[in-house]
Amino acid sequence: MTKTSSTLLAALVLAGAASGAMAQSFMTDKAEVEKLLTGSTFKGVYLRTQSAYTLEFGSDGTLTDTTGAKARWWVDDEARYCREWLDGKLKGNIGCMNVEREDGRISLYAAGQKVVEGTVSGK
Numbered sequence: 140m141t142k143t144s145s146t147l148l149a150a151l152v153l154a155g156a157a158s159g160a161m162a163q164s165f166m167t168d169k170a171e172v173e174k175l176l177t178g179s180t181f182k183g184v185y186l187r188t189q190s191a192y193t194l195e196f197g198s199d200g201t202l203t204d205t206t207g208a209k210a211r212w213w214v215d216d217e218a219r220y221c222r223e224w225l226d227g228k229l230k231g232n233i234g235c236m237n238v239e240r241e242d243g244r245i246s247l248y249a250a251g252q253k254v255v256e257g258t259v260s261g262k
Contacts, residue, residue, distance in 0.1 A: 163248060165237040169218045172238050175259060176212070176220060181245065183257015192255055220247065 166172050178198040185192040195203045202210040208227025215221050221235035236255075237248040247255040 163237065163239050163246075163251075163253075164241070165218070165239050165248070167218050169214050169216060172214045172218045172220060175238070175240070175245075176214070178261070179259045180261045181255075181257055181259050183245070183255050185255055186253060192257065 166175075176196045179196050181192075181194040181196070183192050184190065191205065193205045196212060197203075200211050200213060202212040202222055204210070204227075206227060208224060208229065210222045210224045212220065212222040215235055217235075218238070219235040220238050221233070223233040224230050234249060239246040239248065239253075243258065245257060245259050246253050
């Protein structure tokens with residue numbers, strides 16, 4: 140291995156280590172995510188459009204978004220928040236998102252990308 144290629148390899152290894160340090164710290168306890176969301180209101184920003192976004196998590200598994208669209212929600216065994224839209228423009232769409240809680244803020248991630256961030260309140 141040449142000096143240049145070993146320097147490049149070392150730089151790549153360091154870059155990989157640095158990106159690992161920046162990794163998200165998703166919640167991993169199903170009961171903790173359920174407790175956080177049940178009966179609460181999430182208010183934040185939908186990052187793709189930079190628009191205000193609200194989710195109301197009913198204690199009965201119902202979910203309503205900013206537009207009034209209805210869904211059902213649950214937490215899967217991987218402690219991800221999941222929902223199935225029952226009406227509105229996303230009717231039939233089912234998806235699960237990782238939840239990150241840091242410094243009083245909540246972020247939701249779909250396929251590793253942060254899509255929503257805000258706060259949870261009320262019970």
